[in-house]
Amino acid sequence: MFFKSRGYAAARGRRQGAIGWMSAAFALLFTLGPAWAAAPAARAVPAPQRTVLVMGDSLSAAYGLSASQGWVALTAERIARTRPGWRVVNASISGETTAGGAARIDGELKRNKPAVVVIELGANDGLRGLPLAQSRANLDRMIRASKAAGAKVLLVGMRMPPNLGREYTETFAENYRALARQHGVALLPFLLEPIALDRSAFQDDNLHPVASAQPKIRDHVWKALEPLLR
Incomplete structure (x- = not known):
């Protein structure tokens, strides 16, 4: 029982860690996303006439x-x-x-x-x-x-x-x-x-x-x- 509880706690900790990492990643993407999405594609600069x-x-x-x-x-x-x-x-x-x-x-x-x-x-x-x-x-x-x-x-x-x-x-x-x-x-x-x-x-x-x-x-x-x- 002790082993089961310990494994459950470890698994739960890993899930919470993963959720926390994903939350941080989504937060970062939310912060940077609009600017990144709005950035125009690089355009070739025409040679001067x-x-x-x-x-x-x-x-x-x-x-x-x-x-x-x-x-x-x-x-x-x-x-x-x-x-x-x-x-x-x-x-x-x-x-x-x-x-x-x-x-x-x-x-x-x-x-x-x-x-x-x-x-x-x-x-x-x-x-x-x-x-x-x-x-x-x-x-x-x-x-x-x-x-x-x-x-x-x-x-x-x-x-x-x-x-x-x-x-x-x-x-x-x-x-x-x-x-x-x-x-x-x-x-x-x-x-x-x-x-x-x-x-x-x-x-x-x-x-x-x-x-x-x-x-x-x-x-x-x-x-x-x-x-x-x-």
């Missing part, structure tokens, strides 16, 4: 067209499909000169923090017969500022009609090549090369490409731009 900033004139601002028809918008669509994590900001302004671009570059770099800067300026300087040394200095300033901000640069060149004189037109084109060599940046010598000899590719002013010509310009620029996105 990288930006291509286009600084251009009317040729990049889709003059005479809807913005979506221009080569810059078409390039943005291609990048969205083929280069996740990239976006395009078009800061081009119709009538822009290299002086205007040089005045705006710091603000655009600060605002957009681009990884790549496409500089397509100079045509309006040439059409106005502005001093080529001045145009070159403005482009030089834009390239230096972009590189100092940590961006790669694609310099997009233009050519002038022969009526401005051989010396002017040749020096105009050479400025782009010289700046690209000096700064070690990518160069597309002539934006309109794929369509330059096709009169039907231009609007009535014979200066600005029509909508159907924009994909050709996009593909032309893409050859120089795509390596900078890798």
Whole structure:
């Protein structure tokens, strides 16, 4: 009898100990449970988006067209499909000169923090017969500022009609090549090369490409731009 009572007491003690442990565990779970249950599942943090900033004139601002028809918008669509994590900001302004671009570059770099800067300026300087040394200095300033901000640069060149004189037109084109060599940046010598000899590719002013010509310009620029996105 003594043995039975002793075993019963021991078993009862073990049950009470187990009940006490379970009670403590449930109390702890009750205390921590709501916070634990409310904690959201860990989410993958998306990689920061990288930006291509286009600084251009009317040729990049889709003059005479809807913005979506221009080569810059078409390039943005291609990048969205083929280069996740990239976006395009078009800061081009119709009538822009290299002086205007040089005045705006710091603000655009600060605002957009681009990884790549496409500089397509100079045509309006040439059409106005502005001093080529001045145009070159403005482009030089834009390239230096972009590189100092940590961006790669694609310099997009233009050519002038022969009526401005051989010396002017040749020096105009050479400025782009010289700046690209000096700064070690990518160069597309002539934006309109794929369509330059096709009169039907231009609007009535014979200066600005029509909508159907924009994909050709996009593909032309893409050859120089795509390596900078890798």
